[in-house]
Amino acid sequence: xxxxxxxxxxxxxxxxxxxxxxxxxxxxxxxxxxxxxxxxxxxxxxxxxxxxxxxxxxxxxxxxxxxxxxxxxxxxxxxxxxxxxxxxxxxxxxxxxxxxxxxxxxxxxxxxxxxxxxxxxxxxxxxxxxxxxxxxxxxxxxxxxxxxxxxxxxxxxxxxxxxxxxxxxxxxxxxxxxxxxxxxxxxxxxx
Numbered sequence: 530x531x532x533x534x535x536x537x538x539x540x541x542x543x544x545x546x547x548x549x550x551x552x553x554x555x556x557x558x559x560x561x562x563x564x565x566x567x568x569x570x571x572x573x574x575x576x577x578x579x580x581x582x583x584x585x586x587x588x589x590x591x592x593x594x595x596x597x598x599x600x601x602x603x604x605x606x607x608x609x610x611x612x613x614x615x616x617x618x619x620x621x622x623x624x625x626x627x628x629x630x631x632x633x634x635x636x637x638x639x640x641x642x643x644x645x646x647x648x649x650x651x652x653x654x655x656x657x658x659x660x661x662x663x664x665x666x667x668x669x670x671x672x673x674x675x676x677x678x679x680x681x682x683x684x685x686x687x688x689x690x691x692x693x694x695x696x697x698x699x700x701x702x703x704x705x706x707x708x709x710x711x712x713x714x715x716x717x718x719x720x
Contacts (some may be wrong), residue, residue: 530610532617535571535583540564542580543571546600554704555635559598571618574610581605584614586621586630594622596632615643619679628680633672646677 535543540561551558564571567585574582582601588594596618599608622630631653636638638672655673 530581530608530613531575532572532613533575535568535573537565537568537572539571539580539583540568543573543583543598546580546583546602547598550600556598556600571598572614572621574614576605577688582610582614584611586618586619588625588627592628594625594627594630599632599634611639612643619643619677623679629676629678631674631676633674635672637673637675640675640677643677645659645677648674648676650674 543564544559544561547556547559547564550556567587570585570587571583572586574578581603582599584599585597586594587597596615599606599611599614601614619630631648632640632645633650636648637645650672653676
């Protein structure tokens with residue numbers, strides 16, 4: 530298996546792969562137009578010159594990006610393709626000096642193995658929800674938000690995270706390492 534950045538000629542294969550999962554209700558559908566607009570976001574996994582997986586790294590400002598449209602052909606799942614794609618996106622995020630990466634997923638266990646932590650959807654920047662508006666599950670979303678901090682100890686408030694927290698908690702969270710923030714946020718949500 531090899532990895533490379535996607536090319537315009539990959540769009541039909543990407544559309545078929547992603548929309549196969551979308552038909553099953555586990556991913557947002559993508560049009561060829563959307564993929565062509567964001568083709569630079571995507572990395573593909575190939576076996577014998579056939580695309581068997583893909584994932585995109587979509588930027589939401591100078592410090593934060595979303596992993597989106599992570600898809601691996603069902604016949605190639607559990608072969609390491611998903612992990613290889615995630616590692617490639619993380620390297621890319623680090624090359625761009627990002628503070629954190631997040632995703633919305635139905636497979637939080639996979640992301641946990643990759644070092645992501647579950648967070649409340651409302652703790653992510655509102656602009657990250659723009660695709661949600663066209664999702665058929667918008668009013669009853671069951672996806673789980675996950676976040677991976679790439680620079681431990683860096684405050685993520687400037688990235689737009691934690692917008693719904695009470696103002697009296699913001700200074701404390703602003704100074705705390707993200708690991709402490711995640712614990713505090715989990716406790717706050719449970720109370």
